[in-house]
Amino acid sequence: MADPPAASPSFPPSRKPARIDGRHLRSERTRRLIVEAYVALVRENNQMPTAVQIAERAGYSVRSIFERFPDLHAIRVTATDYAISEAKTLSALRDADADRQTRIRSQVETRARGCERWLPLWRVLNTNSSDSLELQHRIKIIRQLVVMRIEEMFKPELAALAEPERKKTLIALEAVMDFESWARMIEMFGLSHEEACTVWIRAIDRLLPPTPVS
Known part of the structure; x- marks a missing residue:
């Protein structure tokens, strides 16, 4: 009698790699480009852009924008x-453990760069912000982040x-290093970046x- 055929080796079922949804990736890329266009226009014009302006800058149709965002307010929140x-x-944080003068200069230079980069968006963010709990919440977060950094940089003092007295200081x-404090020095008094710093x-x-002496 012939030997029975050898049983086929048993392997665990192969797992197919998770398929990346190309449409989802394209949609996310489109959202990102729309937000970047919004931010660029705010920096250039110091005001909220229209849907048409955003569409032209991003290279999409107005319809594409509103397929991904319900309204311009949603773009402002996402931005x-x-x-x-x-x-x-x-x-x-950097230089947090350095001497007093190094910490002060480091904090000022970092804050100045942030003000220069985000002042226009900060102003747009505050426009009619009282009508939006979402924007009010984000304004609070931004201020809290600034205060937390000040606390870390000047912890010894x-x-x-x-x-x-600590709270008052x-x-x-925080008031000294506010966005509009930087803006007044540059726009109203005409100081250079280094002079304002x-x-x-x-x-x-x-x-x-x-x-305190260590």
């Missing part, structure tokens, strides 16, 4: 989230103050208490 995410990356520091450095140095 703000985009700015917050980028700002977190670009303003990562602020820790030496008792409440409520923190409020004053020098004003901030001197103001911060005066507001901070003496640095």
Whole structure:
């Protein structure tokens, strides 16, 4: 009698790699380009762009924009989230353990770059923001991020103050480094970037208490 045929080796069922939805990727790319177009137009014109302007800059139709965003307000919210995410990356802490003057200059230079880059969007963000809880929430987040960075950069000096003096000093520091503070120095008084930084450095140095001796 012939031997029975050998059983075929048993292998686990192969797993097909997850298929990437090309349409989804294209849609996400389109959304990103629309938001980038919005931000670019805000920087150029210092005002909220129209749907037609955004479409022309992004290279899409107005219909394509409203297929991905319900209205211009939604684009403004998304653009703000985009700015917050980028700002977190670009303003990562550095020199936090350095001497007082190095920390002050580092903080000022980082904040100045942020103000120059995002001042137009900040102004647009605040336009009619009282009508939107979403925008109010994001404005609060942006201010909180600025305050948190100030607290980290000047931790030794602020820790030496008792409440409520510490809180008052923190409020004053945040006010000094506000977007519109930078704008007034540049737009109203005509200061150069370096001159405006020098004003901030001197103001911060005066507001901070003496640095504790290690």
